Amino acid sequence: MAYPTSGRAAKVVYNSGLVGNLHEWSLDVTVDVLETSAFGQQWKTYIDGMAGASGTLRGWYNPDDSYQYQIHQLVVTSEPGAEVILKLYTDGTDYYEVTAILGGVRISVAQAGVISIEIPFNVSGIPTFSKT
Numbered sequence: 001m002a003y004p005t006s007g008r009a010a011k012v013v014y015n016s017g018l019v020g021n022l023h024e025w026s027l028d029v030t031v032d033v034l035e036t037s038a039f040g041q042q043w044k045t046y047i048d049g050m051a052g053a054s055g056t057l058r059g060w061y062n063p064d065d066s067y068q069y070q071i072h073q074l075v076v077t078s079e080p081g082a083e084v085i086l087k088l089y090t091d092g093t094d095y096y097e098v099t100a101i102l103g104g105v106r107i108s109v110a111q112a113g114v115i116s117i118e119i120p121f122n123v124s125g126i127p128t129f130s131k132t
Contacts, residue, residue, distance in 0.1 A: 005091060012057055013087040013095075019067040021117075022059035025088050027096055027127065029053045053098065053123035055088070061107055061115040071119060075105045083124065093132040099124045 012019040032049030063069050074082040082102050089095040100121035108116045 007090070009089070009092045011089045013089065014067050014071060014084060017067040019057070019059075019071065020065035021062040021068060022057055024058040025055060026058075027053060027055040027088055027098070027123075029127065051126075053127050054103075055098070055100070055121055055123065057086075057117075057119040057121070059117055061117040068117070071102065072105055072117070075102045075119065080104075086121070094130065096127050096129050098127045 007024075010025070012022050012025055029051065030053070031051045033046050034049045035044055036047050037044045057071075059068070061068075063072065071084070074080075074084070080102070084100050084102060085097065086100045087095045087097050098121075101124055103120040103122055106118040106120075108118070
């Protein structure tokens with residue numbers, strides 16, 4: 001595949017099914033940077049700390065989509081902080097797989113707009129990347 005490429009073929013899979021009506025996902029991987037500077041130094045020094053990741057699913061709210069509805073229900077009614085496996089596809093074949101702790105759900109409604117949904121998550125453990 002030629003890069004750069006568009007996100008047109010991106011998708012999110014949960015429980016072996018496509019989560020419908022999403023138009024954006026993000027995955028942010030970070031490393032804590034710990035300052036080790038001491039008295040008398042003129043330049044700061046650092047060491048690396050723990051790594052972690054978080055992300056967000058964004059799309060158009062659709063309770064008729066069974067996979068979007070399942071995730072929504074986990075957060076809203078039955079199991080806040082639920083742990084789920086998500087596959088975040090960058091195109092039709094390559095994806096990140098994460099164990100996600102669902103951090104909530106945000107439904108946004110505007111009189112002159114489309115109802116949207118946003119689901120933030122934290123990653124438990126190391127994200128993996130599968131390139132085919």
